[in-house]
Amino acid sequence: MEILLFAGFATVAAVSGLLVVIQRQAVYSALYLVITMGALAGLYILLEGHFIWIIQIIVYAGAIMVLFLFVIMLLDLRREEVMWARRDRGQILLAAILSLVLLAQMVLALGRSYLPAAKAPAALAEGFGTTQTVGRLLFTDYLFPFEVTSVILLVAMVGAMVLAKKQFK
Amino acid sequence: MQVPLSAYLILSAYLFLVGVVGVATRRNALIIFMSIELMLNAVNLTFLAFARFLNSMDGQVIVFFVMVVAAAEVAVGLAIIIAIYRNRETVDVAELNLLKW
Amino acid sequence: MLETLVVIFVKIAVVMGALLLAVAYMTWLERKVIADLQVRIGPDRVGPFGLLQPIADGIKLILKEDLIPGHVDRVVYLLAPSLAIIPALIAFAVIPFGDTTTLFGLLGAPVPLRITDIDVGVLFVFGVSSLGVYGIVLAGWASNNKYSLLGGLRSSAQMISYELAMGLSVVGVILLAGSLSLVDIVRAQEGAAWLLGIIPIPNWFAFSQPLGLALFFTCALAETNRAPFDLPEAETELVAGFHTEYSSMKFAMFFMAEYAHMITASAMATTLFLGGWLGPVGPSPVWFLGKVFVLLFVFIWVRATLPRFRYDQLMQFGWKRLLPLGFLNLAYSALLVWWWG
Numbered sequence: 001m002e003i004l005l006f007a008g009f010a011t012v013a014a015v016s017g018l019l020v021v022i023q024r025q026a027v028y029s030a031l032y033l034v035i036t037m038g039a040l041a042g043l044y045i046l047l048e049g050h051f052i053w054i055i056q057i058i059v060y061a062g063a064i065m066v067l068f069l070f071v072i073m074l075l076d077l078r079r080e081e082v083m084w085a086r087r088d089r090g091q092i093l094l095a096a097i098l099s100l101v102l103l104a105q106m107v108l109a110l111g112r113s114y115l116p117a118a119k120a121p122a123a124l125a126e127g128f129g130t131t132q133t134v135g136r137l138l139f140t141d142y143l144f145p146f147e148v149t150s151v152i153l154l155v156a157m158v159g160a161m162v163l164a165k166k167q168f169k
Numbered sequence: 170m171q172v173p174l175s176a177y178l179i180l181s182a183y184l185f186l187v188g189v190v191g192v193a194t195r196r197n198a199l200i201i202f203m204s205i206e207l208m209l210n211a212v213n214l215t216f217l218a219f220a221r222f223l224n225s226m227d228g229q230v231i232v233f234f235v236m237v238v239a240a241a242e243v244a245v246g247l248a249i250i251i252a253i254y255r256n257r258e259t260v261d262v263a264e265l266n267l268l269k270w
Numbered sequence: 271m272l273e274t275l276v277v278i279f280v281k282i283a284v285v286m287g288a289l290l291l292a293v294a295y296m297t298w299l300e301r302k303v304i305a306d307l308q309v310r311i312g313p314d315r316v317g318p319f320g321l322l323q324p325i326a327d328g329i330k331l332i333l334k335e336d337l338i339p340g341h342v343d344r345v346v347y348l349l350a351p352s353l354a355i356i357p358a359l360i361a362f363a364v365i366p367f368g369d370t371t372t373l374f375g376l377l378g379a380p381v382p383l384r385i386t387d388i389d390v391g392v393l394f395v396f397g398v399s400s401l402g403v404y405g406i407v408l409a410g411w412a413s414n415n416k417y418s419l420l421g422g423l424r425s426s427a428q429m430i431s432y433e434l435a436m437g438l439s440v441v442g443v444i445l446l447a448g449s450l451s452l453v454d455i456v457r458a459q460e461g462a463a464w465l466l467g468i469i470p471i472p473n474w475f476a477f478s479q480p481l482g483l484a485l486f487f488t489c490a491l492a493e494t495n496r497a498p499f500d501l502p503e504a505e506t507e508l509v510a511g512f513h514t515e516y517s518s519m520k521f522a523m524f525f526m527a528e529y530a531h532m533i534t535a536s537a538m539a540t541t542l543f544l545g546g547w548l549g550p551v552g553p554s555p556v557w558f559l560g561k562v563f564v565l566l567f568v569f570i571w572v573r574a575t576l577p578r579f580r581y582d583q584l585m586q587f588g589w590k591r592l593l594p595l596g597f598l599n600l601a602y603s604a605l606l607v608w609w610w611g
Contacts, residue, residue, distance in 0.1 A: 002171060003236040006172045010180050013180065017188075017207055020200075020203060021188075021190060021195065021200065023200075026199050026200060027343075027346065027411065029199075029200050030203065031205065033203050033207065033596075034404070037210060040210055040214060043214060043217075044214075045178070046172070047177070047220070049186075049217050051390060052229055052233065054394055054397050055211060055233065055236060055393075056213075056236070057397040057400075058397040058400055059236050059237075060206075060239075061401065062397055062401055063240065063400065063430070064206070066400075066407065066430060067247060067405070069407055069408075070427075071199065072199055073407070073419060073422075074423070075249070075251070075254050075260060077197070077199070088196070090399060092194045095193035096194070099186045099189055103182060103186045103396060106178075106182040107179050111179060125224060125226075128224070129226070129229060130389065131231065131389065134233065137230050138233070145234055149234060149238070152237070153246070156240075159245045160244040160245050160248040161246070161248075163248035163249055163252045164248040164251045164252065
């Protein structure tokens, strides 16, 4: 059962991930990215991420991608007329070949089962991945990074507002 | 039979490399940005897979922080793209060549 | 295994059917109640008390010419209405309608009256309603028409702004209940305190979190694009907003989505603040439906009473007034939890 679910979610994520980068229209890319994030949320459930999956939906699929769509629509981007321009062909070919080589290397390296974790996945602690566990860790071991992220968000908010403000001459 | 760790890692590597190809290949700044988000998601998947297989909650907490930082980065990055569009009327990265020799 | 699957499918069928019927009859309820408040009679020709009016409307909408304008982006244009209504329906997967039942002894084991219960129920409903923004934004964009686009963007900016205050208003409830699961939250509201020894006051969170309930309800009004926050779809502004270019069944779907959202928001408010299915005596689903009905009545009542906000007033209200109030509520709840141990 778990294998079926993994196969389903992984296929959807892989296919829509690929479709993100080869669309002419930016809106379609954004929509495919939303689908990818949804499929990844499903994979997170399989990985006992009982809190992380819904955070992925709320933050990534529900907020970040909406922001992307807003900007795409505000800038009114039409079909990209010239997707693979002549002078870029060499760079694109090089990028594709090197990526394929890297993918082959990674598949060979990661596919082997010499990783100790792969042989016998460790038994999970009680309450692994639940909200309570994540919350407790955030407020004890990871308190400082947690407070720093609030500062990061504040800085990002102020920065975005300043950058996107209309300049009145 | 459980899903092996390598399956998750290979999927994650594939998504990461699709993102890399997107960044290296496309000219539209927004699509490049989306490819970067795809890379971040692939890395999240790797962290969670290892967290599960090594019984370590640290992976999940790190994913939480990655999501927060990604949200902040998207906000600022999109604001920059809007500012660039206002100035140069384009989001084509090949046109942003003022610093080229 | 098969038996549980059958039970779940039956539950889903019943809930979805009831929901879609409820959405259709919300139109009737709204017209009747607003007519009453405006001292006139609503629809009363089609069937007794106009009860067959929604069916007549449905038939009319189905038989209307289904026009797809030539200049729209076909795929997204056809996708948007579904994207608007699906999240509102999915949210009902975790909302509990009642305690366990044995259907008057027909079933062997008692069956809980909810489709499922996950340990992050509250977050699930919020996540799913944040996905509801897509339908509106894409409808505005696909119509290839600047008024629709502006209407869509305004409407979705309004929705995401009020989502924040809505989330904050619920954090107090989560602190008091100690869990994100909707069933746990309802169970934490069991029992009653006795005022003066004779008057029972139920332990609902509406009494310990009045600000939370007020905030949640106000934000629900804004989230569902209902008056007084309905500028993006007002007929006199921006032509008709994001659904200008839609006709017949697709147009109907947007309205169904709005009513479904209203019902979801009322059901959430009932579960979180008004004690869900809890009631002193009698079958629990009756109590749940009664409370949801009261909240829907208040939705309609507010629409008939208050004038519309201007868009910038609306955004200011959400960011500068409701959000600080949400933080105040959070501080108050934290103090409450700390003081009562």
